[in-house]
Amino acid sequence: MRDQVNHGGDETLIVSFESVGLRYGTEAEVLHDLDFKLAEGGLYFLTGPSGAGKTSLLKLLYLAQRPTRGRLTLFGEDLTDIGRDALPALRRRIGIVYQDFRLINHLSARDNVALPLRIAGHTDEDIDDAVGEMLAWVGLEDRADAKPPTLSGGEQQRVAIARAVIGRPDLLVADEPTGNVDSEMARRLIHLFAALNRLGTTVVIATHDVGLMNETPGGILMRLEKGTIVDPTGQLRHPPRRPRVEEGA
Template sequence: MTAIVEFDSVGLRYGTGAEVLRDLDFRLARGGFYFLTGPSGAGKTSLLKLLYLAQRPTRGRIRLFDEELSEAPRDALPAFRRRIGVVFQDFRLIRHLSAFDNVALPLRFAGKSEAEVEGPVREMLAWVGLADRASARPPTLSGGEQQRVAIARAVIAQPELLVADEPTGNVDAEMAARLLHLFDALNRLGTTVVVATHDMSLIAATRGAQLLRLEGGHLGDPTGNLRHPPSAVGLA
């Protein structure tokens, strides 16, 4: 199975401080489903930032979509980011746009016509339980509703790679299960999914997913932690 992500001796520090991530050597298989776990402060969000190209590594090599990106020019990165869906922990919705227009953004950026946007966005909002909130703007939505809009926006364009940071932290168990089913359906269509979470019940409910554990900025050998055979993860 080919890799969609490859990290080779990657380290990350902010400013002149100590490394928050160190010696990361792993690959993620195209079409895989991964959960990233670890204690608070382990560096999970920093690792996700490297995955969705919001941060450059301090050292080491990152390949994404078969391209070397560690030293790629900044003006080349937006084209790669359009192939990635991101669910941010702080949502990052555009406050003056309606829920509908926030979800529609990736399709509009991809050049879809309004006729091509309308149906998929309405369907996605219905799936996340927000059909009747399509015209609402983020400041009028609860935290859980904003989370669902953010998830709908991240998956609407069926990205090649989906990166989600605690995507079910603001919703109840029933909605968490529904959203997890959405991620699973997207994965079955070929999207590689990486979900950072503390929710072990979420992990236990996902067959075929693999577990990556980050501790102290270092990714441990997953073979003792995986619920399924480590066929889709390779650690150097």
């Protein structure tokens, strides 16, 4: 594979895959020979046919799976020999938007979004302020008390996004986030991801929606076919390097 995904030069890398493979049990590898790097502050679109292994690759990125061979480096940490006790701290730096939302139905939108902060031990005052700001950011301040079963698909997805980013992750991973919404809502969701990216978060979005990718300036295309990254066209759009916006800046 050509080094189309590596920004190279003096870019700070947040992810590095070196000859990575993944298999489940004794089955054939679902991912093989993955060699690519993601730069800090980049916006990446992961595409490819169904069954190509996109969800499995995302699981490697958010540490739900570990490679069965090769070297994966995340936030400068080589995961080859890292102990399990070190994984929670790394996972706290990652936000995840699942295709099926994974909201807790008996909790309100507000409490779903607050959950990561409560687990991290933040005070109620800090949580209330942060959740209010995040729900406003995704346009759901008037639905804060609603529970997921009463929300539309687009509203549930926005709650899931708010929950994923409320901890200010360094890396955001989204699995087909526009798959369950109409085209207008899909465009709005992509704009939310792009806005977060402009603040410095590295964003990886798995999607089939080529139109939305083409409408998003600065995105870099990665295509997965038969378990490995290929260069689809060579026409990749490299975003300018963005300085990270520190909290309180």
